[in-house]
Amino acid sequence: MRLEATGNLKKLISGYYSDLKKYADSGKPIAWVNVGIPCEIFYAMDIFPFYVENYGAMLGARKEAVKYSKFAETDGVSKHTCSYLRSTYGSLLSKEGPIGKLPEPTILVETSNSCVTVLSWWRLIEKATNVPCFLFDSPMVEYESSGNHLAYQVSETKRMIRFLEEKTGKRFDLNRLKEVVKISNEGKRLWRETMELRTNHPSPLTGADLFTHMFPMVALRGTEQYLEHLRMLYKETKERIKRKEFPVAKEKHRFLWDNLPIWHDLRLFEELAKKGINFVTDTYTQAWGDKFMGEVSLDDPIKGLAYYTGGGFLNVHIKKRLAVLLDIIKLYDVDGVVFHADRSCKSYSLIQVQLADQLRQNGIPSIIIEADHNDTRDYNRDSIIARIETLSEMGER
Amino acid sequence: MIDNCSAILDEFRTIRKTPETYLKNIDKPIIGYFETYVPEEIIAAANMHPLRISPDNAPITIGNSKIESFACPVSINFLDQLLSGKLSFLQGVIFSRYCDSMRGVADIWQENRGKSFYHFIPYPTIATSESINFLSDELEKLAEHISDYFNTKISEEAITEAIRISNKKRLAVLKFYDLVKKGELLISSSDFFAIVSLATIMDSIEYTEKLERFIDQYEPVSNQNFGSNIKVAVSGIMLESMQFFETMDKVGLRMTVDDLMFGSRAFKGLISKEKAGLYQAIAKRYLNKVPCSVKGNLDLRIDELVNDCRESGTKGVIFYIVTFCDSEEAEYPILKKRLLEKKIPVIAIEGGYRISSTGQLLTRLEAFAEQIGERL
Structure with a gap:
C-alpha cells in the first residue's frame, strides 16, 4: 500500500x-x-x-x-x-x-x-x-x-x-536561526506524532515507510518543504486510521527493528508484511523525533542544538539505549525485537547481543540478524526471513 | 642486584614471556586499562598499579558469544579476558571511547562487571583550550571516583610525584628509542618490542631503573651481526604478538622505529607544569600526543613516522592492520601514498590479536625484505 x-x-x-x-x-x-x-x-x-x-x-x-x-x-x-x-x-x-x-x-x-x-x-x-x-x-x-x-x-x-x-x-x-529552529521543532513534533500513530492496532504504516520518509528529517530540517512534507505524511497516516486502511490488516506480530535498515532491501518489510509481521517501530527513525530529547528552546537555540548533538542516539551508553528500547516496546505494544547486526555500523551494532540478552530477561523475544546496510555482497535474504519467522513462532497475537 | 646488560635483557624477556608471574608480586591493587589515552598518573597517584591490558595469545572462549564477529579481534580478546575471569585479579578497569569496537566492549562490561570498579572517560578527539578544560574536569571526576570507591585520597603531591615518575619513564624510553634509531644500540625486533611493551606493564620506577641501567651498560652482542639487517619501521595500533617480531628477526628485518599505540606514540610528549593545575597539565599532554588514527589527525602521525624513518634510515614500513579496524583499514591508502611520496616502501599485513599463520607471515616478510633489501 x-x-x-x-x-x-x-x-x-x-x-x-x-x-x-x-x-x-x-x-x-x-x-x-x-x-x-x-x-x-x-x-x-x-x-x-x-x-x-x-x-x-x-x-x-x-x-x-x-x-x-x-x-x-x-x-x-x-x-x-x-x-x-x-x-x-x-x-x-x-x-x-x-x-x-x-x-x-x-x-x-x-x-x-x-x-x-x-x-x-x-x-x-x-x-x-x-x-x-x-x-x-x-x-x-x-x-x-x-x-x-x-x-x-x-x-x-x-x-x-x-x-x-x-x-x-x-x-x-541568531534571529534567522530561531526562525529555522522553530520550523525544525514543528517538524520533529509532527514526525513523532506520525510515528506514534503506529501505536494503533493495526499500524497504519509498515517498517519501510518511515525509513523511506526519514530523508527530510536528516537533510532538510528547518526548511518549508520539510514542514510541508511532514504535515502531508501525518495527515495521510491519520486518514488511513480513520478509513481503516492498513497495510497489514491482520497483524500477527508487531516487531521492533533496531539499527539502520537494509537499504538495498527495503522490500524485506513487504515480504514479511505478507506473513502478518509488521515492524511498528524502530530505534533509528525515533532518533529524529523529539520524544527523547524534547524541543530546541527558541530562547537559546545554540544550546538546544548543542544538546541534540551531544546526546545523539549513538553518543550515549548502553543504559540509555536499553531505556529507549523498553520505552518504545511498551508504547508500541511490541512483541518481538529484531536486532540488525549491521556489519557497516559497529557503533550501533556491537552491543546488540547484550541488549538482546537483557530484553529476553525482561520477557521480550529478541533475535539478531546479520547484514550490511549498503553492501549486497554476502547478503542472505532467505536466512534473514527464516530467522525472523522463527521469532514469530514464539507466539501469535 | 643485576648489573649486567644481558642479564637485564634476560629479565625483560622473562617478564614479557610470563607477565602474570611478575604481576603476582605487585603489592598494590591493580587497575587495568586498554589504550593509551587513559592517564596512568591518576591511577598511580592513588597508590595503585596501572596495568595496560594486552591481548593474550589464547583462543577465545566466551567473548565471541557476547559481541558480533565483525568487532575487531583485539576487542573480542579483551572482552573474553574480562568475561572469562582471567582479569579477576584487577580491582577494576578504566575505558575511554577509543574506537567503535572498544566502546562496545566497555558497554558490555559495564553490564556484566558485578560490583567491580568501572569508569568510562568521555574523551575529546581534538586538542583545543576548550577540550583540554573538558578533559581536565573529567580526569578530576575520575580521581574522585577512584577516591570514593577505594576510600583513598589522591593528593596533589601524589599526582605531582606520579607525573614525575611517568615523565622519567618516558624520557628513558625515548632515550632508548633514540639510541636504536641512531644505530648506537643494536637490538633485535623481538627484544625491542619486549622492552618497550613492558613500560606499561611493569612498575614504573622499577622499569625505568632497569632500562636506564640497560642503556648505561649496553654493549653490542658480538655474535649477532645486526648491522647487516634491514632497518624497518612498524606502524599500526595494536601489535602485541611476540611471534610477529620473532618472524621479523628470522628474515632479517630489524625494527628501529615504531609507530604503535603502546610503542613510541605512548611515550612522546611529557607532562609540563601548568598554571591552571595538574589535571590541566595531564589533559594537555594526552590530547597533544601523537594521535592514533581513531583521533582523526593522521597528518601529525604520518609526519612523525616519516621523520623517524629518515633519522633512522629505515628502508621500509610494515603496517600492521588489525582486521575490522575501520580507522586503520580506511586510512591505510593515505598513509601508503604519503610514504611512497617519500620513497619509503610499505607493506600492509592484516591479522588478528595473534598470528594465525606464521608460514604466511614469513613468506610475506621475506618478500618485503627482498624487495627493500635490493634498495640498500
Missing part, C-alpha cells in the same frame, strides 16, 4: 540534489557534512548541507553501493570498512553517481557523535577534495549532554559557527 506522500518525497529528494547543483553552479557555499551535524545552522547561514550518509543511503537503495565501493577498494580501502564510507568515497573517486559527478564542497564538517569511522571517512574525503575541514568534537555521554559536557558542546557549536563564517564569508544571524 503506497503512501501518496511518497510522490512528494521523490520531489523533495530531486529538489535537494537540484539545489546542490544550483549552489555549485552559482558559487554558493556547500558543506559536506555527516548526520550528527545540526543542519539548522547551515540553512540559517545559507550554506548547503550535503549529507554524505544520505547520499550513501541513496546508493544503497539503488543497489549501486557495491559498484562505487569497488573504486574505494581499488584505492586500498578494505572491504571490511563501513559501506557508506566505501560507496560514497568510491563515487567521489569515480566522478560518477546517480546525479553525475558530485559537486565539489567548499568546506567539510564532521562530528564524532555517531562513530569513530566518520573521522577516517572525512580524512579520505579531505585528501581527495583538499578543502578546509572542521571536526565538531562530541565525547560520549551516559544518558544526555549536561553540565560540563553541554558547556563543551555549546562551545563546539560556537566554534563551528566561527569556522563557517570564516571559510564561507556568510554571517551568522
